[in-house]
Structures are given as structure tokens and as C-alpha cells.
Amino acid sequence: MQIGEPRPAPFAVSHRLSTSFLWLTMLAIMAAEVLIFVPSIASFRQDWLNQRLETAAVAGVSAEGAGGVPLLDDEAQGKLLRALDAKLVAITTGGMSQLLAKSPDLSAIDHEVSLDETMPLPLILGAFDTLLFGESRMMRVTGPVGDGDMEAEVVMPERKLRHAMLIHSRNLFGLSIVIASFTAIFVYLAISRLLIRPIRGMTRSMMLFREKPTDAERILVPSGRRNEIGLAEAELADMQAVLAETLREQRHLADLGLAVSKINHDLRNILASAQIVSDRLSALPDPHVQRFAPMLIRSLDRALVYTQSVLSYGRAVESRPVRRKVRLRRLVDDVEDVLSLGRDPGIEVLNQVPPDFDVDVDPDQFYRAITNLVRNAIQALESETSEAVIRKITVAAERLPDGGAAVAIEDTGPGLGERAREHLFKAFRGSTRSGGTGLGLAIAAEIVEAHGGRIELKDTGRPGACFEIRLPPPRPAAALPDRRRPPASETGGKAA
Template structure:
């Protein structure tokens, strides 16, 4: 496992280009949102401005009625007076309608026709909005004839004028609204940006820098994020990230130690194979010794050395302690359990009872070498647990049973009367270096058992025992060629 270098520049990695920063996008989004709201306000606003302008234009006709009141006895305005009146009101025609009569006050000589007619008494709100945008978007000069109530509402005023002054006033008003909207949007965007940058973006940037620094050297505990103590969602994220970084750092350090351990084991394993080969040659010669005890234990010793030599060769071949695919053969399970018990070399002084409860007729389809190692690990753990028990009245028993519920399923039960497993061992059962069942153990034995059972397509679990001690249950689907009776 190679160690990551710490040559990265976290500030450059965590500070993207200005256009790609969250803060820039947030500011732009805020401005766009405020401008969109201002557009919604602008539509009725410009329509109201047009109506107010037209209404004020129409009210100027009331001024002209005063001049009409001076024209007593049918006295009409002179052409010069009409011209001055039209110029003062910026109009082309002025007329007043009274109940029962219509009075023309002034008219420009060059007025021939009008382009648009506007009757404020009949115009709806939608018509007003459409007419406002029609005026804004029109580029040709037009003449407008405007009709509406004036005074106390008993008279109707009529005025004809050029549309250009109205359009200029609406453009100026639109520009003012646009500038005001931009100012409001910018100010609001800055406020929102400042608040979110302080309470959101800055902590996120800190998290990003911490991730980049930790990624450069994840085994350095000093690079683990220190939570700020916030109580909101970001505070939870900081605490969870710090915890995850701690677990990851511990895991990486453990993996490094395992890699170093694997290299050391491979070197030791190479020399151990040569030693086992020499021991195998010597054990072969022991078979010629006529002593009865030697003749009894020599076959067991030879088989154990053969298995050890085969396993060390497998470790060297694969470069790691991994299980190869099982080579399944029909195996007498009862005899396999007997071999396991014989290799434990339990002495009478230990007073440990080994019970082989497997039916001698059961033939299981499995890899005998791998399952020999699996059962040996379980039995060895049980023997070590019972050796720590003192007292002549204590029952020391290790039993292995086989059950065949049907459909080719084989269930093996390995139980003992030892002290059982503690909470720490239960929480990390079958995990190497964490699931040890005794003080000073490595937990490799149970991890190997779990790997072998899994390679056979089975499962192993810690079963519930009615008596003190540990009870392991192994289930192997399809291990029985035909249903067999229980032991």
C-alpha cells in the first residue's frame, strides 16, 4: 500500500473559477429571482402609468371648459386663441360633450384622421396592459383620440394628441423601474449572498478543504476534521464526516499492518515449508520404529505434516492466505471428525471429553482438507477455552453433531461447555484481528472458518445454547447426496 503524498494544494483545489463558485451562482440566482419578481410588478405598473397619464391628459380638457364659459352669447374662440389653447394642452383637437350637445373648442387645421381611439370608460385591465405594451413597442408616429369622463362626471371630454409624448414618458418610467429593480436586486443579492456565505458556504468550503487535505494523506490523524460544534445539519455533517474519517484512518492503518504482516508471513512461510519437509522425512522413518505408542501416533503426525506442508505451499502459490475453490468429494463425516479430535492430542490430565455425535453413515459432499481445517479451528478454540477452567467438578465437553433436515441440507453443530463468548467477541465475530474469543488471540481461526464455509455456499452463525458455552451452527445446502437420518 503506497502512502499518498501531501503535495496537493488544497486552496487551489477548493477554490474553483469565479464563474463556477457556488457563491457566484447564488448571487446570480438571487438577482434573477428579484428581477423576475420586478417583471411581474412592472406589467401592471406600466399599465397603471399609462392610464394615469391619459387621465391627467383628459383632465386638461376641464381647463378648456373655463375658456368656453367665457365665450358667452355664442362667442367663438379666434384662430389664434385656438392655436394657443392647442399648444398649451399639446393637443390637436379639444371637444366637450354635455347632455344634449357637443361643443368643439379647438381643432388644428392639419388634422385629417386619427390612428387609434381610446375610450377610458370601456377599457378593461387586460386591454390596458395590451395597449401599454403596444405603445412601448410602436415605432411609427400615431395620433390618438381619447374619450373619457371629466369634471363631476356629467361631461365627457374628447382630445386628440400625438402618441410620441406618451411613449417617451412610458420609456422614461420603464427605465426608472429597471434601474430601481437592478438596485433592489443587487442589494438583496448581496444581503442573501453575505448571509448564506457566512452560515452555509464558508462551512461547506471548510468541509471541502478538510476532505482534500485528508484525501492527500488519509492515514494522518492530525488531518481529521475537527467539528465546529454547530447544532444544525452542517454540524451533523461535520461530526459524521469526522467519525467516518477516523474509522477510515484506522482501517487504512490496519490494512497497512496486515500488508506488512502478510509479507512477513510469506517470508516465514517459505522457511517453514523447508522445515516441514525435513520433519516429514523424519516422520516417515518413525513408521519403522517397532514401539506401539510410536506406531499409534505416527500416522496422525504424518497426516498433520502433510496438511501443513500443503497449506504452506498454497500460501506461497497465491501470495496471500486465501482459500482456493473447494475440491468436493464424498467424505465420511464421522471419520473426518475423528481425525480432527485425534490431532488435538488432548491428554487425560486435561479431562476434556470429545463427543463425536455424527452418524457414521453420513456421506457429505465437501472438501475434506478445507473442512478439516475449519473444524480444527473450532475445536481448538473450544479446547483452549476449557483449559482455562479450573475445578474438578466442572464439566469439560466438546461435541459435534450432524443434522439432515432434508433437501440435501447438512447442519453441523459444534458446542462446548466452556465460559462462552463475551460481548466484544460477539460484536466482531468472524472478523480477523477483531473477533478473538480469548485474550491475546487474533481471531484468524474463526475468520478462516467463515471463509471456508462461505466457499462451500454455506453459512455459519453463533447459535443459542441452553447451557453455558459456545454453540456454532454450520449450514451447507446441497452437501448431502440423499436425505440421511439425524444422528
């Protein structure tokens, strides 16, 4: 799906998350019931057989009470065998066996079951053996009865036991279905209220916000829940608010960029005309003209190159720097000469860069970075009108242990406020003075980052502000990309 395309219709009921929860709950309960069924069916078989042995023991006690006759009469034997659905019934007391009843059609015994066995695994295996193979077998069941020494023995078809176990299984399964259904419905309603409904609300809010993200009315209003859902709602609302504000800023910046492009186009024509005039002025023999004309020409060249790059690139980002070995002291001198025109004479600019200190930078871009930082410092110092206040700007540099360079621009101005520190290097938000745009710091930071370095506000413990630029060590020549600027003739000016 491409960005901006409409979303498909809502999911079918069978594909909804709530339906999945419903089925998952039912399956979980049924799985639990299956685990319960295994020991339950084994216990049912054991109890059923115990009941048959207890009935046989009661019959044996009754026979002794009637006079200790070893065998019941034929009618009593028939009733006992029919009651137990057995073929043979006997008891053992004090080591003496007593046959209570025996059917004339007693057949061969297929297997024996001893109720003395109480281990879970044999009982479970025996239960499943009866369910699977007990339809036509004859079984002999023996086991103790009561707390005495009496034991009972019953030979009977296994069919009736299997039938009783199947009925028990059917009843247990039906009860499990009922329990699973009620539990699943309860869990479904609970999850739907606690989880699904809030998720649907957030999804609906995201879809509405997506249609018009700049509309503040479409930002989600958190429910205030004190759980993970409430946290997700609050985070989503914050994200939507930040995104809406960012998009509004981007729209304003886009409008501003269009206006700047139009101004930039006309300004380029004006600068081209000014360059022609500056070329003619440079031919005058006046010494003052000869001193300032080269600075004017270099400034016009840089301005023309930058306006051309803005028009050709189409957006406010820096092109890839074309690095050269640059004498930093000479570059700072150029900055000082240009900014000295119209500057308050009470502001002192000290260039403390060593004469032989070189940096691996794009000369035009780094010139603009230093110019922006020094101009910001001058503007900060111009706000101080008292002659007793020292107004000084110091530019210094030192070599780092890894071969890189650290360049510091420090002033004795009023320093930066808390708001400026929070949004430092952000255009239109990180201005260091009232009425400023913050573009100077933002441009300087972008240029430094394009060189692989970083710029930060350094805490010196002294009044004023100190910006430090840290540049990485020079790269080997083989690693440098073969990129060159267009010739000056393409930009409407001369090379600097």
C-alpha cells in the same frame, strides 16, 4: 487523474462556487423584476391615459363654469391642446357631447383605446403594442371620469405616451439593477459565511488528510453547528478517524504479513523435513505408531498445502474452494483425533453427525474451519478448572428444507462477552478469550463465505456458545468450475 497525483491549482474566481451563487442571485432577482415589469408598465400606461382624460374633464367643467359655452376661445383651445399634446378634446355629460378643443391639423385616427377595459391581459398587450408600434400613430382615448356619468375623449399622438413608458422602463430597470446588486452581495456574504467557508474548510481538511491519512492531527475538528453543515463536518471527522485507525491497522497487518511470510517460508522447510521423518515412522510395526502416523501425515500434508498457498497467493485470503462430496462425520472424527493430542482429558467432544450425512465442500478448507471452531471451544473450556463444571463440545448437523446443511458446534463454556460479540469474526478484534487474536473465527467465517454459506452465533438459551454454519444446497456438476489443486509433489508433500 490517478490516485496519488497532486490536485490542480485552486479554481479561478469566475469558476468558484461563491461567484456562481452571486450571479445566480442577480439573475433570479432580475427575472423577478421582469415579471414585475410586465404588470407595472401596463399600469403606468393606464394611469398616464387616465390623467389625460381627467385634465380634459377639468377643462370641460371650467368651460361650463364660464357660462356653458360649447367651445372655448381659440387661445384657451390652444393652451388645452398643448397641455395635453392632443388634437381633439371632448366630453360627454348626460348623453350630451361637448367639443372643447380641436386642432386644424387633425389627421386620421389609427386605433382606439377604451379605458373601460380592466382585464389584465388586454392591458398588458396594449402596453407592449404602444412600446413596439406607438412612435407614429394617432390614437383616440375614451373613458369615464370620476364617479358620475361624465366621459372624456382625447385624440392625440401616441408618441408622447411611448416616450413616457420608455423612461419609466429605464428607471425601473436601473432600480432593479441596484436592488439586485445589493441583494446579491448580501446573499453572497451570507452564503459565503454559512456555506462556502465551511465547505472550504472541509475541502482543505480532506486535502491535508489525503497527504498523510495516518496523522491524527489532520482530522477535521467539527465546528459544532446545529445544521446540515455541522452534521457533514461531524460525519467527515468520524470517517477520517475511522479511516486513520483502519490504515494504521492495515499498516500493522502488512508488517505482520511480511513477518508471517518469512516465518511461513522457513516453516515450510521444517514441515517438509518433518514429513520425511513421519514417512519413515509409518513404516515401523509398532501399533501405536500405526495408529497415530496416518493422522500425523495428514496433518503435515494439510500444513504443507496451506503454507504453499500462502506463499503463492501472497495475501491472507482463501483460494476458491474445490468442492467434493465429503462425509462430515468422518471429517469431524479427524478433527477430534488431531485435537485429542495434548487436550485436557476432562473435555468431552461428542460427534453427533449422522454417519451418512454428506456436505458439498472443499475437504481441506472445511477441515480447517471445523478445527478452528472446535479448538476455540476447547480453549474456552480449558479455562474452567473446577471438576464440577461440565466441559463438553457437541458437533451436530441437520439437513435444511432447501437441501443445504446446518452444522452446529456448541460448547458448555463461559460464553462470549459483549466486546467479542460486537467484533465477532474480525481478526485481532473478535477474540473470544483474553490474549487471543480472533484469527480462528475470522478464518472460519472466510472459508464458509467462500462456500456461499454463512456462520453466526446462535442463541440457544443455554450456557456456553453455539456457532452454526449454514451451507447452500449442492450445485449441479455442470455449474462447478474445473479447478484443481496443484499435485502434492508441487507442494512438497503427499496428497491427504
